Amino acid sequence: MARVYPAVCSALAAFSLGSFGCASPSLGPPDTSAKPASIELAPAPDLDPDPNVVSVVLRAAAERLELLPGKTTTLEAYAGTLPGPLIHAKRGDRLQVHFENALAEPSTIHFHGIRLPNAMDGVPDVTQPAVPPGGSFDYAFDLPDAGLFWYHPHDDSVVQVGSGLYGAILVDDPNEPAELGDETVLVLSDISLDDNGALVPPATDMDSVIAGSEGNVVLVNGRVHPELRVQSGRRQRLRLVNAARARYFSLSLAGHGFLQIGSDGGRLSEPRSVQNPLLAPGERLDLLLDPLGAAGDSLELVALPYARGLSLDPSSEAELVTFRVVAPESPPSPALPALTNTLTPIDTTNAEAVTIALTMDQQGDSLTMGINGVPGSDAPPLHALVGSSDVLVVQNMTPYNHPFHLHGFFFQPLDETGTPAQPLMQKDTIDVPPITQIKLAVTYDDRPGMWMFHCHILDHAEAGMMGMLHVME
Ligand code: C2O
Ligand code: CU
Numbered sequence: 001m002a003r004v005y006p007a008v009c010s011a012l013a014a015f016s017l018g019s020f021g022c023a024s025p026s027l028g029p030p031d032t033s034a035k036p037a038s039i040e041l042a043p044a045p046d047l048d049p050d051p052n053v054v055s056v057v058l059r060a061a062a063e064r065l066e067l068l069p070g071k072t073t074t075l076e077a078y079a080g081t082l083p084g085p086l087i088h089a090k091r092g093d094r095l096q097v098h099f100e101n102a103l104a105e106p107s108t109i110h111f112h113g114i115r116l117p118n119a120m121d122g123v124p125d126v127t128q129p130a131v132p133p134g135g136s137f138d139y140a141f142d143l144p145d146a147g148l149f150w151y152h153p154h155d156d157s158v159v160q161v162g163s164g165l166y167g168a169i170l171v172d173d174p175n176e177p178a179e180l181g182d183e184t185v186l187v188l189s190d191i192s193l194d195d196n197g198a199l200v201p202p203a204t205d206m207d208s209v210i211a212g213s214e215g216n217v218v219l220v221n222g223r224v225h226p227e228l229r230v231q232s233g234r235r236q237r238l239r240l241v242n243a244a245r246a247r248y249f250s251l252s253l254a255g256h257g258f259l260q261i262g263s264d265g266g267r268l269s270e271p272r273s274v275q276n277p278l279l280a281p282g283e284r285l286d287l288l289l290d291p292l293g294a295a296g297d298s299l300e301l302v303a304l305p306y307a308r309g310l311s312l313d314p315s316s317e318a319e320l321v322t323f324r325v326v327a328p329e330s331p332p333s334p335a336l337p338a339l340t341n342t343l344t345p346i347d348t349t350n351a352e353a354v355t356i357a358l359t360m361d362q363q364g365d366s367l368t369m370g371i372n373g374v375p376g377s378d379a380p381p382l383h384a385l386v387g388s389s390d391v392l393v394v395q396n397m398t399p400y401n402h403p404f405h406l407h408g409f410f411f412q413p414l415d416e417t418g419t420p421a422q423p424l425m426q427k428d429t430i431d432v433p434p435i436t437q438i439k440l441a442v443t444y445d446d447r448p449g450m451w452m453f454h455c456h457i458l459d460h461a462e463a464g465m466m467g468m469l470h471v472m473e
Helices: 005-014 157-162 206-211 458-464
Strands: 053-065 073-078 084-088 096-102 110-112 134-143 146-153 167-172 182-191 216-221 227-231 238-243 249-252 256-262 268-274 284-289 297-306 318-326 350-364 367-370 380-387 388-397 402-408 411-413 430-434 434-445 448-453 465-472
Touching: 053 084, 073 084, 084 227, 110 448, 146 238, 146 284, 157 268, 157 458, 167 182, 167 238, 182 318, 182 448, 206 367, 206 458, 249 284, 249 318, 268 284, 284 367, 350 380, 367 380, 380 411, 388 402, 388 430, 402 434, 448 458
Parallel strands: 053 096, 084 167, 182 238, 227 318, 350 388, 380 465
Antiparallel strands: 053 073, 096 134, 110 146, 146 167, 182 216, 238 284, 249 297, 256 268, 256 284, 297 318, 350 367, 388 434, 402 430, 402 448, 411 434, 448 465
16 A cells, blocks of 8 residues: 655655654744645635525636645646635525536536435436536535535546545534634545656556555645644634545544534534544544643644555554644633534334445456445445435445445434434444444435435445435335
8 A cells, every 4th residue: 555645754854845844853843934825725705695595616627736845736626726615604505506617527516415406416427417528517405404514526536536626515503502612624635646746646456446545645625734723722623524535534633632523414412522533535523622732832633544454554644734822812712512412313113224235346356346246337226215214234344444425315323222323413424344234324305316325435436336225205
């Protein structure tokens, strides 16, 4: 497995690029004044004056950006930024996205996690024709849930996501208690670059497909190891999404734990303490953090090595963000309010158990990944009725982790007794460890159509680990 992030670091350190911030004692603290760009995501301008309508343009095109100091990378991006601009709305708003495809290949936009009508789901040849080069498509739907969601293409996704096409959608909850923390959206990803900063296309040999495309350069909001200013005494709220093709992030901040208050589809029923929250591709986390330290201190958020069943260089830890503690500019955060959130456990008494086995077949040089032994393209769809509930029994038959993602609906993970696990949560993507079975309860609300499910290691999905679920009236 090519994890050359530390090598990239030392190569750059040799040119003594102090602001690059690799963990080398000789580099010293990054020079903040030399940091060119802030960690903030570019906002997507809202072109509609109606306070309840958010209307944005996402034009996908080739762009030239500087990711490594002094090097130009030609990649693909929405609205000229990496990641694409942050779409910010509130629950109940209508979201309109005018998508323009200025790429050389067809594309679509999938709005990951949003409970939208099937025709807006962005799956080429299933919910819409792919948008050809030079074409456009207008997406429009209501936002029924608060939470952090994201958008990405659903066509040739290893290449397109790997080229830089992804962005976040933050949907606020107008009824949420104020002052949970100073909020920052963090889009975690990676990109494969050579020494000159040029994009390296994904490898397609069998071992690379099994490993999944992990980029050698880890990015947070499109930047290498950026810095976030945190005021001492102020609680931080970190809204994270994993937009990487294959990389898992096991978060760690020395001397600190986190309070998890939300997951994919909004807040948990109760907060829970977590030490090293794991974020698989496609998943989101809503974390509170009380940074310890006085002005001038800095803290490092890192991703610990996580093997996913692969053999792994034990030293490969990735630096994510430096929290730079600065003197308070605002009053200290008030005590945390009660954060219970009313979620109803899905009643599984009459639910049908549906087995979805994640399978892999390796014959000599050929590799087929599939669902229940059949590659997605050959498999007949599963069926369900609007209003019914299923227990999805997801069986990982392989020695590797797979993040299972269902389009269009949230599920609740079940515990050993078969009831929704506490705290309750609404998930659309969940890690399934090797040779393990998990159970997920789902209710199909009134949005019939052909919905996709797949592994969110995009190389695996394209190798066949995907299927369809036909929700019928
Ligand atoms: Cu983010 Cu079909 O996925
Ligand atoms: Cu997988």
